[in-house]
Amino acid sequence: MSDEHRKVPKRIAQTVLNSLKGGVVPRIGLPYIAVGRKNEIEALLHDVDIISEGGASFRFIVGRYGSGKSFLIQTIRNYVMDRGFIVADADLSPERRLQGTRGQGLATYRELIGNLSTKTKPEGGALTLVLDRWISAVQADASGETGRMPGDPLLTEAVDRKIVAVTSQISELVHGFEFASLLSRYYHAYIDGDDETKGKVVRWFRGEYALKREAKEELGVNIIITDDDWYDYLKLFAVFFRLAGYSGMMIMIDELVNLYKIPNAITRQYNYEKMLTMYNDTLQGKAKYLGIIMGATPQAVEDRRRGVYSYEALRSRLAEGKFSRPGARDLLAPVIRLDPLTPEEMLVLCEKLSDMHAGLYQYERRVTTEELGDFIKLEYGRIGADQNITPREVIRDFIELLDLLYQNPSLDMEKMLASDAFTYTKSEAVSDQTDSSYATFTI
Incomplete structure (x- = not known):
């Protein structure tokens, strides 16, 4: 087993193997198994x-x-x-x-x-983090230019000017005026430590206001994000995120x-x-x-x-x-x-998974490159495989084989590949793929 594969953290290896076996794409660890x-x-x-x-x-x-x-x-x-x-x-x-x-x-x-x-919050929910970091960055710039410290009215004025410079570029776009005014409202709530108002602004940005009257009363804006115009706000966010660094x-x-x-x-x-x-x-x-x-x-x-x-x-x-x-x-x-992955690419992927599995469960890899080649030949040799086989099928079969070999040391891969159960399972999977328009998982 190579040093590179031994370095896969166990938490990541566990997530990757469990996700792939379950037919879904892991959110983490993709560089370890990227092929083709x-x-x-x-x-x-x-x-x-x-x-x-x-x-x-x-x-x-x-x-x-x-x-x-x-x-x-x-x-x-x-x-x-x-x-x-x-x-x-x-x-x-x-x-x-x-x-x-x-x-x-x-x-x-x-x-x-x-x-x-x-990058620093890859699991989602980053809106508040982005807004707070933007304000902190603007404050730091203004403080460096003026030499003033937080709490100084002159620093607040300098930050206000910088905020206006950013929001004015947004206010020229469709719905940009209201979007910019809410950014300014968030900034002042941030300065004042007004978490309630900050929460209301974030709620508006998330499209959670159902009534214009409610948004008017709580935030002073006459519009809310609706089913018809939500895409316009994504365009506004794209420009704002750029201005935010x-x-x-x-x-x-x-x-x-x-x-x-x-x-x-x-x-x-x-x-x-x-x-x-x-x-x-x-x-x-x-x-x-x-x-x-x-x-x-x-x-x-x-x-x-x-x-x-x-x-x-x-x-x-x-x-x-x-x-x-x-x-x-x-x-x-x-x-x-997307054209199908080639058998050669699938072989490389199976080698990566073998090393990852061995590293996770701390055993010396038993599956040889020749056995991996036999597995790939069997998978791609099925009737209709050129049209119907997918990486997900091959990966799920292979991880199952690795799990069984690990749990049953008396078994070997050659015998398992020759078994009737493997042949039956594969022929069934290929026939299922001919009518897959309502499948639920995608890799």
């Missing part, structure tokens, strides 16, 4: 450079269930936080959409704001299949119309310091009856060109289609 997708990651990181210079981007990552779609999204999430970005992510569901008649769009906004993450904002929305599943055609079209607005904004320069990545299955995008392509304005913008094909995808296009 080098070109896709480079393409998305090129977008990150554009965003940090004041641009915007919109990408769809399209792959079948278990193909590595959510894994790639989480990998990019970690990359951009390391580069000073604030990340907001959410999975769509029947209760969370881009648009809805019962607040489903606002529910998505609330989820995104609740999941705001930074971050590189930009990356929004990641997964499980677009939940829009595809909406039974009402008119409701689906409203959601696709909202998606078109967001897409056009990023490409036409109406958004700054903002990146949007959406994850979807091929059916959810390409189905002309219910998918994204049922909305002609989106289909004409997103449809793949004549020359792109598996193995030679245009990764500069708005839609990144």
Whole structure:
């Protein structure tokens, strides 16, 4: 076992192996098991450079269930936080959409704001931290320029001027005046130690005020964030985060299949119309310091009856060109289609998992590279595997094998691979993949 793999902290190894065995993507430890997708990651990181210079981007990552779609999204999430970005992510569901008649769009906004993450607070809930750090940084700058200490009225005046300089840039945008006034309100509550007012401002930013009257009485603003305009506030946050010292904002929305599943055609079209607005904004320069990545299955995008392509304005913008094909995808296009991992890449991944498992349970790795090769050959040798096998299936099978070998030292991998149970399980899994449109987990 290599020193590199021995260094994986047990807490991280436990989380990674448990998550993968359960069919979900771990939030931590991804660099230890990253394999393949080098070109896709480079393409998305090129977008990150554009965003940090004041641009915007919109990408769809399209792959079948278990193909590595959510894994790639989480990998990019970690990359951009390391580069000073604030990340907001959410999975769509029947209760969370881009648009809805019962607040489903606002529910998505609330989820995104609740999941705001930074490098120092990657688990989410970073809004208050970001606001407080911004004010502290402005105070420190003003104190350095004036030589005054906190509590000095001249320092407060200098900080006020700096706050106005920031908020004036925001107030020029749609809904920016109210947004800027609330930032100023938060600053004064921070200075006065008024935690109640700070809490009310944060509650407003989170979209938790249901009535304009209530917001007017408590905060002096005449508007609240609604199902129709929540995206405008994400654009405001992106500009504010930049002014607060971050590189930009990356929004990641997964499980677009939940829009595809909406039974009402008119409701689906409203959601696709909202998606078109967001897409056009990023490409036409109406958004700054903002990146949007959406994850979807091929059916959810390409189905002309219910998918994204049922909305002609989106289909004409997103449809793949004549020359792109598996193995030679245009990764500069708005839609990144994930090709399956190669058997060689899966072999490398299984080696990483073997070392991680051995390090977690403190035993000498028993599985040889030759046995790993036999396992991969069996997995990829099934009938229909070229079309139906996914990394999730292979990973779950492999971790189960490692667990059984660890718990039963008398067993060996060769006998387990030759068993009827393994053959039956795999043939069943392949047949299940032919109708996977309602699966629930994505790696």
